[in-house]
Amino acid sequence: MALTGVEIFKLLPKTNCKKCGQPTCLAFAMKLAQRQASLDQCPDVSAEAKQKLGEASAPPIRPIKLGTGDRAVKMGEETVLFRHEKKFVNPCALAVAMKDTASGADAQKLIDAVLGSEIDRVGQKLRIDAIAITNDSGDPGKFEAMAKLVAEKAPAVAVILSTTSPDAAEAALKHFSNKGAVLYGANASNLDAMAAWAKAAKATLGIAAASLDELSDLTEKAKAAGVEDMVIDSGARKAGEIIRDNTLIRRAAIKKNVKSVGYPVITFAMRDDNMLETLVASAAIAKYSSIVVLSSMEKWKDLALFSLRQNIYTDPQVPMQVEQKIYKIGEPGPEAPFMITTNFSLTYFIVSGEIENSKVPARLAVLDSEGLSVLTAWAAGKFTASKIAQFIKESGIEGELGGTKELIIPGYVAILSGSIEDKLEGWKITVGPREANGLPAFLKSRVA
Numbered sequence: 001m002a003l004t005g006v007e008i009f010k011l012l013p014k015t016n017c018k019k020c021g022q023p024t025c026l027a028f029a030m031k032l033a034q035r036q037a038s039l040d041q042c043p044d045v046s047a048e049a050k051q052k053l054g055e056a057s058a059p060p061i062r063p064i065k066l067g068t069g070d071r072a073v074k075m076g077e078e079t080v081l082f083r084h085e086k087k088f089v090n091p092c093a094l095a096v097a098m099k100d101t102a103s104g105a106d107a108q109k110l111i112d113a114v115l116g117s118e119i120d121r122v123g124q125k126l127r128i129d130a131i132a133i134t135n136d137s138g139d140p141g142k143f144e145a146m147a148k149l150v151a152e153k154a155p156a157v158a159v160i161l162s163t164t165s166p167d168a169a170e171a172a173l174k175h176f177s178n179k180g181a182v183l184y185g186a187n188a189s190n191l192d193a194m195a196a197w198a199k200a201a202k203a204t205l206g207i208a209a210a211s212l213d214e215l216s217d218l219t220e221k222a223k224a225a226g227v228e229d230m231v232i233d234s235g236a237r238k239a240g241e242i243i244r245d246n247t248l249i250r251r252a253a254i255k256k257n258v259k260s261v262g263y264p265v266i267t268f269a270m271r272d273d274n275m276l277e278t279l280v281a282s283a284a285i286a287k288y289s290s291i292v293v294l295s296s297m298e299k300w301k302d303l304a305l306f307s308l309r310q311n312i313y314t315d316p317q318v319p320m321q322v323e324q325k326i327y328k329i330g331e332p333g334p335e336a337p338f339m340i341t342t343n344f345s346l347t348y349f350i351v352s353g354e355i356e357n358s359k360v361p362a363r364l365a366v367l368d369s370e371g372l373s374v375l376t377a378w379a380a381g382k383f384t385a386s387k388i389a390q391f392i393k394e395s396g397i398e399g400e401l402g403g404t405k406e407l408i409i410p411g412y413v414a415i416l417s418g419s420i421e422d423k424l425e426g427w428k429i430t431v432g433p434r435e436a437n438g439l440p441a442f443l444k445s446r447v448a
């Protein structure tokens, strides 16, 4: 069970030295009890206290790493039930299933699709993170052959090996020793052998239970067999069951500190119907799954799930912003269009993306509006004529521009054009389109 703040306080040095960033040891103890601090922030804690507090200060959901190197995905470490309480920490990994019955050409096609799945959205790289090789053939030889192919053709991609056969597990794991793989498929009848192979390859063990009760039993048995890193599956497959079980697991781990379910959840969302699969995967992403396995990749499906995942795992307390400065898009000459917008990341990336689409080199001034979009910033008094004029004057941009000093403002703040002109002597203020998607036509018409 978790220790209370007072119980933790009794184990701390009680010198109130503030090295942990808290005013007193009691305040630090309370933060630890709420899992809002980490024990290593106190440099003077004794070895004995460390051992006793280790469990209390450990995250309620064990941190696990899927894969290695640049493409490794961190999972677990979550501390809250609801995003608004603090934030969700590690975005769920998306995996695509690859049957070991697939032809070499189909397997290669899927590998290429995974490797080419990365997109840049609001400055973050989003992609399909892993391949889940499934032992549909039931043949250890075929399973190993597919594992070997993936290991050779996509060595950087994280892998989930899904089989209930210890022989197939042993054969395939040879190609993923020490590579952060997940060996999924440990159940009541194969647990000891699967645990042994996972340990030998330093892989995470995926527990495949048929109910929540069985899940809890199996993780305890795996732990007793020396397995520390696990991902868990209660057997839920319907959307309603996934939401129910994942919620019960998260609640038990976080509120009751039930260690036997304190592991990242893996969910198999595969369906014949792509739309239904996307909806089931969305429910799993929104409700606590750490790995979601899909049956296939489709551009529209990937984009929908990437965006949902990104939105859910964005810290709600930190506005997404870009730096205030004047950005060059392409190689703008002195007469190139000069525009202004706010520093909300989504605004910046959408506007700059549309300018790129226009193929018209331009300058884009980004004013610090504390991460608010254009209309909100204007309404909040953070995107005003005075602020815009001051920014433009202090930026030194005048020296870079040719004879015509023209600033294009977003159509939504057309009302500001007169007052900006009053404050920026010698400048012409032009009202641009209201929506960013109007920019390509607007810019092209100016250079035509």
Ligand code: SF4
Residues within 6 Å of the ligand: 012, 013, 014, 015, 016, 017, 018, 019, 020, 021, 022, 023, 024, 025, 026, 028, 041, 042, 043, 044, 045
């Ligand atoms: S660093 Fe340790 S000893 Fe110092 S105030 Fe924090 S908890 Fe207390």
